[in-house]
Amino acid sequence: MYTDKIPDIIIGRLPVYLRALQRMSEKGIKTTSSQELGEHVGISAAQIRKDISQFGEFGKQGTGYSIPFLLDKLREILKVDRVWEVALVGAGDIGHALARYQGFTDRGFRIICVFDNDSSKVGAKVGSFTVEDMSKLSDKVRECNIRLAMITVPAPAAQDVADILVKSGIKAILNYAPISINVPNDVHVQYIDPASHLQRMTYYL
Amino acid sequence: MYTDKIPDIIIGRLPVYLRALQRMSEKGIKTTSSQELGEHVGISAAQIRKDISQFGEFGKQGTGYSIPFLLDKLREILKVDRVWEVALVGAGDIGHALARYQGFTDRGFRIICVFDNDSSKVGAKVGSFTVEDMSKLSDKVRECNIRLAMITVPAPAAQDVADILVKSGIKAILNYAPISINVPNDVHVQYIDPASHLQRMTYYL
DNA sequence: TAGATTGTTAATCGATTAACAATC
């Protein structure tokens, strides 16, 4: 175990392991091996052992890994052994879907507010939330000390929204707008763009 | 230029370049450099030149790349110089959002049918589509020779849906269900799982 | 004990970067 500086590519695989282990756990499975987990997620057993061993000796020779134990450890490593409050900006179709999404529960996240700049949407209900005006965004993020946000506004508005979020203290952004956004080095961005994902596959067809 | 076997990691960056170039083009910009494009997408100029040069000599010393020309080439390489028909399975909130999503137009994709196994949803309208029963899925995919599908069903149903899709001839799947699915080697899968994307960032907070 | 599987090492493989001649 050497906790120096873990490569980001390893960090990116941990949520995949965590997700698979959560599924196994739901099925009542209590133990797994790097071999078995690897078959589930499509990653070699050697790589899984190497990845996990970066953080400690979580397995047992001969028997493999205790799923509840490894779940705890991975949640702790990824800091999702708590619940993060998330701000959602954009109350369109995708925003609606996210506001009502059940999949954040038990994975460490909870949306707590929804914003839009469209006055016809402000005040309306989206899931269990009342849409607030964009002008309230900054204060809310600061007051509640929110660190995470999701952007589901149209592409031309995304950079402006990102700038406001960054200025308000947001440190991680999940961007659904199909455009690259520029943020300071200490702010993390992940992109979800279905067309890009599809384009990555059509190359091979 | 050596068209041997392009690494998948390069293919994965091409949609990002394509997206950025499309934005520049919309703004009326006609020319760019590896330097400028790199600043937009957060990738080094050297890497962009290297990636692009895998496919041909598309730039000019001194002036850089013609955006319309590079757009054409990238679309051709990624095979999105045409329109791919896509089947959507799952008419929940995410399915709704995708069915109504305007972002596929001009990026090479068009949803042509929506399926669900919930009899209360079958026959209902989702965007401009009428939801069809899952039992019709296989025939439809075969008849229309559909190669691409998106899965937006709950996790426990995703593997079954994937199996049906694969058996019907689907070769690329965009999976929104938060679970790894197993498919044959010649079928491509991409995952969209907001919780996983967020977990990848909380590590750094 | 015998069998199974980890954690880790060393070797291999692949990706990124820096540098620069070529040339627009």
Add this chain to the structure above:
DNA sequence: TAGATTGTTAATCGATTAACAATC
């Protein structure tokens, strides 16, 4: 022409794999 920027090479850096001693 002078300045800018490509495409490509070689060097560096990083990731993956194979193998196996340790040990449950």
